[in-house]
Amino acid sequence: MSSQRDFHDIDERKKLILRAVTDEYISTAEPVGSRSIARRYNLGISPATIRNEMADLEEAGYLEQPHTSSGRIPSDKGYRFYVDVMLEPKEPSRSLKQRILREFIQRQGEIEALIQHTAKILATLTNQAALVISPSFQESTIQHIRLLPLDEMRLLVVLVTDPGFVNTRIVELSRGISGGDIERISGYLNGRLKGLTIRDLRATLVNEIQSELSRYRSLAEEATSLLVQALDDTGPERIYREGTVNMLGQPEFQDVKKVKGLLEVLEEDGLMFEALSGTPPGRGTEVVIGHENRHAGLYPCSIVSASYEIKGRVSGAIGIIGPTRMDYSRIVALVKYVSECLSEFLSEA
Amino acid sequence: MSSQRDFHDIDERKKLILRAVTDEYISTAEPVGSRSIARRYNLGISPATIRNEMADLEEAGYLEQPHTSSGRIPSDKGYRFYVDVMLEPKEPSRSLKQRILREFIQRQGEIEALIQHTAKILATLTNQAALVISPSFQESTIQHIRLLPLDEMRLLVVLVTDPGFVNTRIVELSRGISGGDIERISGYLNGRLKGLTIRDLRATLVNEIQSELSRYRSLAEEATSLLVQALDDTGPERIYREGTVNMLGQPEFQDVKKVKGLLEVLEEDGLMFEALSGTPPGRGTEVVIGHENRHAGLYPCSIVSASYEIKGRVSGAIGIIGPTRMDYSRIVALVKYVSECLSEFLSEA
DNA sequence: ATTAGCACTCATCTATTGAGAGTGCTAACG
DNA sequence: CGTTAGCACTCTCAATAGATGAGTGCTAAT
Structure with missing residues (x-):
């Protein structure tokens, strides 16, 4: 599984800086330098100090430099720390929740349409690729x-x-x-x-x-x-995809070769089942970051997934695939919420 | 429909040259110049003469110049002429036919699997994107x-x-x-x-x-x-896609923006139904070239389609989408052959 | 321990240059 | 008169060079 380490090599200030770099990079997609951190985040320390800390963080493997003397970007390990230690899921707003519920209510009844639409909702709200595995036939009564x-x-x-x-x-x-x-x-x-x-x-x-x-x-x-x-046969256990093209808008996928590698993996049902297979059964979410993925095509990506249940029995999974630079706090919360909605709607039918 | 003109502005020699340019461009994807034509095709005329003819062909709209003084490439109108007037479908080889038949036989019985597999076959053999519309529910008895x-x-x-x-x-x-x-x-x-x-x-x-x-x-x-x-509802009239990523290998889709526009259209079921809607009912094939397409995303593409029948009744359609620079003679023949196979296998079930 | 200052690095941008491919035009040829 | 040879011209592409600017690492002062 994900490299669960103690992260003992990080003190409180490094943590602040790592978070700042990560947040900044998530929103700008540009390598972030010490100056901009000092400017935008009031950490009460100078760029020079930040530089020193950043050098330490790089040596410890949490940050990377695309080229000598450009800003830093988080490494996979950096994201892992961000997700495991610092993540504060950003609960969807009340109005967003209502919107999601409304979407679900519209599609009630037709189970296939509901599943398909779930993928659509996820893709639209995150502007990334969404996957939904339909309820497991094996587990249905x-x-x-x-x-x-x-x-x-x-x-x-x-x-x-x-x-x-x-x-x-x-x-x-x-x-x-x-x-x-x-x-x-x-x-x-x-x-x-x-x-x-x-x-x-x-x-x-x-x-x-x-x-x-x-x-x-x-x-x-x-x-x-x-x-x-x-x-x-495996029955109607199908995989629904939406918004795979959304990713082409992301700055990390301006290179056709990368896109091709990615889409080749995304198109393959078996690999996608596999990618979502690690999803934990409970109401938690799983985050797989960058090179933790099995397939090279997914190295530049992270996957956030959650399973859903029908009457208490794990039935399928939903997931978001986006660049490692994704807004984890928003997406983790959203995936969690949508999986809960789906569980509820499928259970009451 | 396709601009059916008389093409009276083309004499026999121009025809030879247009065909040479088109064949050459189809196989190399590079603008082709008068010299290479004179070298590779023994037309018995010098580069200078070819240049003159090519200038005429350009003025008449059959050829285009990507930039002044580079070679010429066929325009959509040029391809149209090539397809309407000069096309000699390249009958698939005996061994290829056998291979296709074998693939069909393997999947007999399960209609859904058969359809899906048809798309896979087409995509693999052409190395382009393949579409298959499942038998029309409306027309089934x-x-x-x-x-x-x-x-x-x-x-x-x-x-x-x-x-x-x-x-x-x-x-x-x-x-x-x-x-x-x-x-x-x-x-x-x-x-x-x-x-x-x-x-x-x-x-x-x-x-x-x-x-x-x-x-x-x-x-x-x-x-x-x-x-x-x-x-x-429309019933089980579904659209099956295969090999959309194949196109990313083509030199015309090295630009992510183009790819995005294309994939956005390809992903939309409704648009794909529409794109195949012009398919003629008989055993002929339809070719839609470049800007003859409705949607801008498909402007760099051509679509070759044919319909298939179940017991004499038109039921669905199959199609290939690729860059306008595609090997029409091979693909037209292939699409025709596969549609005939499909008709046969579906009718005897 | 922190910070200011400064030299240094490196990607990016713009211009420039040279090479190569191919054209258009003109004049000569059969 | 159609065809061809020759040549100047155009335009892309790749390589080169200099300027710019963001950002670092290091050192010395606080």
């Missing part, structure tokens, strides 16, 4: 299972799960099944499985069901293989 | 309609249509309906609607059904509103 015969050899399996997901799957039969049998199997499965999660089902129950269904002998095999087929 | 009661107040409408689509929709009822009534309505709708397209249904039948169903009096209203609700 079964409400209904229905089998609809389409023709002699094909069956439509309809699976309705808790957070409002409807998952359908066409299954090819190896031989015909009578309508009566289908009714019976359907009824049995429905009664037996209601309220279980997909994960439970896959982990333990498939065998059990197979033996229970063996009364129907020849059908048992058919029915189970059918179930397995129906559950076999 | 109804195979089954089923109503499944979820609880007292909610009904799941399951609609299975011809090219293997399953569309579901949860409908909130304003009051309860008995199981018997649901059965009856379901049965009635199923018998009545099978084989119709959604478009037919929406256009003419809703009223008719309403009156027929009026035997069930109070239910009529309920049932129709339910149908209308179920059909109300």
Whole structure:
């Protein structure tokens, strides 16, 4: 995980200066010099002193100099310290909260649209790239299972799960099944499985069901293989992206090569799942900074993520990707708030 | 539409030269001069003569000069001529065709995966951005309609249509309906609607059904509103993108501002539907060049598109977006071939 | 320990220059 | 009269040089 160190090499004044440099750089995107710090932040010390402290901070690895004798910018380690030690999440304003709530209320009901819109909200408010992983199919609980015969050899399996997901799957039969049998199997499965999660089902129950269904002998095999087929893909666990282009506005992405490297990673679903996989289950947020990322394309970026829950069960995650120079205090608070909203809206549906 | 002119201002030799310039520029991305044409193409005329012809071609608007005294590059009008008059589609090689077929066969069955994969194939083979519009819900024919009661107040409408689509929709009822009534309505709708397209249904039948169903009096209203609700969105008509990043490798997109403008357009579903809307219904391909596009972000781009059919009915479209300097002969042939494959695979399912 | 002062460094900007590619024009040629 | 050779001209691109300015590191004074 992130290099959790003691940061014992930093005293109170260094801390102030590091914060000033970081804040300044976050808002200007320009290397910051000792003079401007002395001017804008009333630390009661002269540029020269600040210079000395900055030299120490650089040696300790918290700051970097793009070139000799330009101002300093925070290193990944500097941001890590900023986030771990100094971060004071900037609670969204009352009016912003209301605006977010209103957006959510508009999209209530259609779960897919809600998720998609969540990504849009995040992207718009942060002006960065937003990701939302749709509720985990594995973790959703079964409400209904229905089998609809389409023709002699094909069956439509309809699976309705808790957070409002409807998952359908066409299954090819190896031989015909009578309508009566289908009714019976359907009824049995429905009664037996209601309220279980997909994960439970896959982990333990498939065998059990197979033996229970063996009364129907020849059908048992058919029915189970059918179930397995129906559950076999990852289901509707999709990843929603919004505002990836927003990043092209950022001064750190004026170089097409960097942009390309970044977008290549962003476009790959698997990598994005992975990137959000470290998200903590609780109501906290996770921040991954720069080179802590696995993929080189994300080295110039940080990811702020949080998970959301449906009725207390972790279901998916949301995240913001932006340059390491991002407004952590605002974004961390926003991601946290939006994840809470999403949990709430998904739970009450 | 494309400026269909007579191109009477071009004689045979000018044609040869225009083709040479265009071919050369397509493969090198550098403005091409009279000398290199004289060297590489054995036209039996000297650079000076070529210069004169090129000057004429420029005056007539087929060529452009990025700056005085650099080589010429084709203008949009030049490409238009090239595409309309001189294009000889470069039939994909036998081995390439086989490779494409193999890719299709692998993904058979799952319609969504097939569509998605089609985009991937196109993007990979052309190294440009590929779009595929999934089969039009409006044009698909109804195979089954089923109503499944979820609880007292909610009904799941399951609609299975011809090219293997399953569309579901949860409908909130304003009051309860008995199981018997649901059965009856379901049965009635199923018998009545099978084989119709959604478009037919929406256009003419809703009223008719309403009156027929009026035997069930109070239910009529309920049932129709339910149908209308179920059909109300555009359905699963989605747009699949692949390889948008490919374009960042092209020399014409080394400027981040251009890239941003382009990606902003590409990301917007509505605009992409619009961009593919001119696609001709038959088995031909449509080429939209540069400034013929509606949106400024696409001015540096051309779009090659073709529609595909399911059992003879136009269902969707596929397209390639790349810089105006693209290998039209290869790409036009490829798009045509892939659209034919897709039609075939979707029709036999 | 802090600060003022000063020399030094380095990126950025602007001009200048030279090279190279390619054109347009003119005059000669068949 | 169409074609071609020759030549001056234009314009981009890359390299160079000087000026500018922000910011540092160091030293000596407070």
